[in-house]
Amino acid sequence: MITVLAGGTGSIKIIRGFASGPEGAEIRIVSNVGDNIWLHGLYVCPDIDTVLYGLAGILSERGWGIKGDTFSCLAQMEKLGEEIWFKLGDRDLATHLLRTSLRRKGRTLTEITDWMRKKYSVSEKIYPATDSNLETIIITEQGPMHIQEFWVKHQGNPRLTSIQYNGAEDATANPELIESLKNSDMIILAPANPITSITPILMVKEIKEQLKILRNKVLAISPLIGEQAISGPAIEYMKAMKLVNSALGVANFYSDIVGNFVIDLRDSPLSSKIGHLDMNIFQTDIIMRNSSDEKRLSSYIMGLNI
Ligand code: FO1
Numbered sequence: 001m002i003t004v005l006a007g008g009t010g011s012i013k014i015i016r017g018f019a020s021g022p023e024g025a026e027i028r029i030v031s032n033v034g035d036n037i038w039l040h041g042l043y044v045c046p047d048i049d050t051v052l053y054g055l056a057g058i059l060s061e062r063g064w065g066i067k068g069d070t071f072s073c074l075a076q077m078e079k080l081g082e083e084i085w086f087k088l089g090d091r092d093l094a095t096h097l098l099r100t101s102l103r104r105k106g107r108t109l110t111e112i113t114d115w116m117r118k119k120y121s122v123s124e125k126i127y128p129a130t131d132s133n134l135e136t137i138i139i140t141e142q143g144p145m146h147i148q149e150f151w152v153k154h155q156g157n158p159r160l161t162s163i164q165y166n167g168a169e170d171a172t173a174n175p176e177l178i179e180s181l182k183n184s185d186m187i188i189l190a191p192a193n194p195i196t197s198i199t200p201i202l203m204v205k206e207i208k209e210q211l212k213i214l215r216n217k218v219l220a221i222s223p224l225i226g227e228q229a230i231s232g233p234a235i236e237y238m239k240a241m242k243l244v245n246s247a248l249g250v251a252n253f254y255s256d257i258v259g260n261f262v263i264d265l266r267d268s269p270l271s272s273k274i275g276h277l278d279m280n281i282f283q284t285d286i287i288m289r290n291s292s293d294e295k296r297l298s299s300y301i302m303g304l305n306i
Helices: 012-019 046-056 072-079 090-104 109-119 147-153 175-183 194-202 205-213 234-240 247-254 265-275 291-302
Strands: 002-006 027-031 037-039 042-044 125-128 135-140 143-146 160-166 186-189 218-221 260-264 280-284
Touching: 002 012, 002 194, 012 027, 012 046, 012 291, 027 046, 027 175, 042 090, 046 090, 046 109, 046 125, 072 090, 090 109, 109 125, 125 175, 135 147, 143 147, 160 194, 160 234, 175 205, 186 291, 194 205, 194 234, 194 247, 218 247, 218 291, 247 260, 247 265, 260 265, 265 280, 280 291
Parallel strands: 002 027, 002 186, 027 125, 186 218, 218 260, 260 280
Antiparallel strands: 037 042, 135 143, 135 160
16 A cells, blocks of 8 residues: 655645556545635635546646636636635535535544545545644745735735744544554655655654554655755745755655655766665656656656665
């Protein structure tokens, strides 16, 4: 069994790769919830939905929302004076409406996500990192703002000073998620933004503690090649957190929980320094341009003897 800790658009590729792997390999996903946001009275969980739609084969090329979706409802809301900086598609809205209605009936996010993935015919279990409220808040010179406001509404422009994970102190993990980590042959940290995708998951103390214990089975895929993120704004956030922007910086950041690290062939000069962090280093082409790359990288990882 493989459990993947995942964020949004960067993580779904490797998840799809594992999911298309050999018959019988069980894949489970632990999803970031720090990006979840209340909008127009609806509870939106972007990273859970990217995994859900990705595995259901209906994810838009953008990496979020549903393929071919339309935005009529949003356009109508705009006419009625609503701010519509977050593009919720008409079909995507069905997910948020039903999720919110189930939440109002007292169901936990874990229960709702499990119900939802079955409705979308997704066989892989998807666990929200926590059912508690945990929000990634970006502290900027213009004041604190939710990560979606910072990145989507303000397009990452306000000068960023630090990052907070509100609610992390009291966040607890679903016991089934912890059991899943314990029973996994490998735990994968997807090539996702370490600060805003993976850290909110690690802020759930029971998850972090378990990963420390299971360090030899934990494998991270670098989200960076050279000094560039493969996708998304990882570098901006890493700089704000004073991390070295390279695979070495990421390895250092994960060193207490990760015993195995996959870097790109172009980063091989970093391998001896990463090795000093007491990690097994593996080098391969880590870019996933299409589904055959997703399969290639996931089979490479499944074939590793860790
Ligand atoms: N990202 C954007 O850059 N602009 C959007 O308007 C936007 C809408 C959106 C709607 C539903 C959804 O599930 C995700 C959406 N995202 C949008 C992606 C999201 O902001 C981030 O990419 C993830 O939170 C990062 O993992």
